[in-house]
Amino acid sequence: MLRDITLGQYYPADSVIHKLDPRVKLFATMLYIVSLFCFKGIAALLVISLFLFAVIRISKVPFKFMVKGLKAIMILMLITALFNLFLTPGEPVVSFWIFKITAEGAKNAVLMVIRLVYLILGTSIMTLTTTPNQLTDGLEKALMPLSKIGVPVHAIAMMMSIALRFIPILIEETDKIMKAQMARGADFESGNLVQKVKNMIPLLVPLFVSAFRRADDLAMAMEARCYNGGEGRTKMKPLHYENRDRAAYLIIVGYLVVVLLCRRFLPFPM
Amino acid sequence: MGIIKAKQLVHEYIRRDEEGNVESIQTALDHVDLDVEPGQFIAILGHNGSGKSTLAKHINALLTPTEGSLWVNGMDVSEEQNVLPVRQTAGMVFQNPDNQIIASVVEEDVGFGPENIGVPTEEIWQRVEESLKSVGMLEYRTHSPNKLSGGQKQRVAIAGVVAMQPKCIVFDEPTAMLDPNGRKEVIRTAHELNQKKGVTVILITHYMEEVVDADRVIVMDQGKVVMQGTPREIFSQVGKLKEYRLDVPQITILADLLRQSGLDIPVGVLTREELVGHILRLAQVEPPAK
Known part of the structure; x- marks a missing residue:
């Protein structure tokens, strides 16, 4: 779904x-x-x-x-x-x-x-x-005036594009964890609302752990490719x-x- | 002087409790000496926790030495102003292909590195095209990375590094999460880059089959360099490798067993072709008795 x-x-x-x-x-x-x-x-x-x-x-x-x-x-x-x-x-x-x-x-x-x-x-x-990258590029450029008053426009744009990139990956991961927990007898369907929310814990905890690990890896990969904020960056697709x-x-x-x-x-x- | 030179390199992971007191110290690198000539293909082998990934992260200035020093292309990695030039000289490909692709379109991801180092727009396009071509992924340039196979994603990640035109690429277990086909693709790409572009390759892995074509193999255990030499020299010491909890390519084991059972086969056979050659040679001298 x-x-x-x-x-x-x-x-x-x-x-x-x-x-x-x-x-x-x-x-x-x-x-x-x-x-x-x-x-x-x-x-x-x-x-x-x-x-x-x-x-x-x-x-x-x-x-x-x-x-x-x-x-x-x-x-x-x-x-x-x-x-x-x-x-x-x-x-x-x-x-x-x-x-x-x-x-x-x-x-x-x-x-x-x-x-x-x-x-x-x-x-x-x-x-x-x-593409999400173009979209955030567009937002970044359109909102650039705000950076004069201290809004970290570039950082926000970068975060957005990364979030968009990882949505499908995390959805897939959720699916996988859900199936893995179901195979171990977890029940995500039955019970009232409170129980259902409680049942989500075995899904959410591993998901969060994995998301943090991914974030860590990604930050390292970005640093390894010389990313150091918006300064001195050129654009592959300038607007x-x-x-x-x-x-x-x-x-x-x-x-x-x-x-x-x-x-x-x-x-x-x- | 080699492109990468380590002298008595030490790295300690220090764990602190909430008050900042040292809880435990784990020595990941223990006085490592290393000298890599430009254009070489080096393989680093080691069991989990042997310090090989820690070493890789030093070459890319992601970690700084606790003691000792490391020079990349003559630049000392512990100096702050060298960090970006070092990263530009020595690129790095990580284990998980998903966690190192930043953009949602292949070509934009390959352009990410050049963008960061301030390459002019036209040149970025040129570099993106060239590097995608060099890894054989040009036809996928407008695709989403999510729809690629593991091996293809890893090749995109390699293209992203190649686009920064590094002199050296460190592959940190690039095949650990791939299927056999993907593994072959990635290793072939690494060899091609080494041979066609003269890029120095440092391949960190624990698959023995991937290192037989390397110029030099370095075996690490518990933060120390314990063996060094050509693949043949290394793999002829089956017993010693077992001590470091490393496997030997199956073909080498088979050759070793044959030799022990009395056949005249030299130590350190690495490929199937080689073994077949030896067996044929033996068969001609003394035809198998019925």
Whole structure:
């Protein structure tokens, strides 16, 4: 189950989206999220859907890869939908026992699910087309001004990229330890919540020990390769804007303007 | 002067309790002398805890000597300002392939070392391509390391070191976590680097089969260098190796047994071809009696 999370998994392909500067993609993702939470009306939703699916097509990432990310938030979506469905105040359309469904509730539930699905799809385009290293490079460069006030931007970026690199490894390790403990009779399934948490101890302790050992090894390997912080480092893939990046900025800003215009002038039927 | 020269090198792991009092001292290296000529292929053998990894970490300035001194390419490793140049001269490949790959894409990982030492961008690309080619991993340059086999990961790690253009590479048990195929890949790569690029190789291992092609074999036990010589010289002393809890290549044992049973086979046979040659020679002189 844990393997299904596609977040942070790069999908190598040769597309315009892959080549874009990570700063553009970060900025675009941010605007895209803003657009998701302030759109109104079917027209805007159409614009967003068109935009999203066009980008997915251009990115050349197979659609089923993106859908994998959705499975992980299935429960979250379900809960959100149910809460919205039953707990939104207003005129009840259907009511039985203590439950009542209002028109607003139904609308909100549908909207919320659409938002969450689009959110995951949109953000996974970014993580699937950008290597974590590029992503952190982008963050590092975008946040560089903060280092003047003493924020260790380089160190944070390095930590992030290492964390991303080790997520799949640690997941695999968790799986392995789990199986090893199950073979020794450990039980991760039954019991109430407290017991379940207690049962996790034989999983967590070896996992932590191994994570620390890995950290130690990795630090040594980095030192052996002359790593000594951000000073005097050059970049293999330095970031500089090209024409396509400028065009992408224009497109994404244009997109947000269109969504906002729809909100202003075509806010029906919602 | 050799590229690596150790003189009376001592390293002690000191364990302290919470108040900082010395709890125990463990001598990992005990007055080690070593002299490695440039371009050599040296193998260091030793049982667990013999100090061979500790020695390797000194060559890369990851540990500093407690006593004695060590020079890498004429630079004293205990001097602070030499640390980075030493690490650039002597690269290191570690045991666990997963724990030494930093980036999530093969080529970015190979570029990590050159980035750290401030190589200009175009040259980094050139070096990455060259070093991936030299380990035969060029076609995997855009892959994620997680999807590679152990041997392939280890070759990527080697490429990462090669990209820093070191004069010497220390392999600290690079094959301990690999399957037989991966082991062959890695050892072949090490030999290729040694022969084609003239890189000095120091291979630390406990697999006897991997050292038969080395120029010189050094056997360590309890922090001391106890045997030194060509593989043939070392492996002809089967009894002594057993004392240091080391195995001898199976083919050498077989040759030794044959010799003891009266066949005219010299000591220190290392490869199967060699033994076959000897047996054929004997068969021609005195055909096996029915």
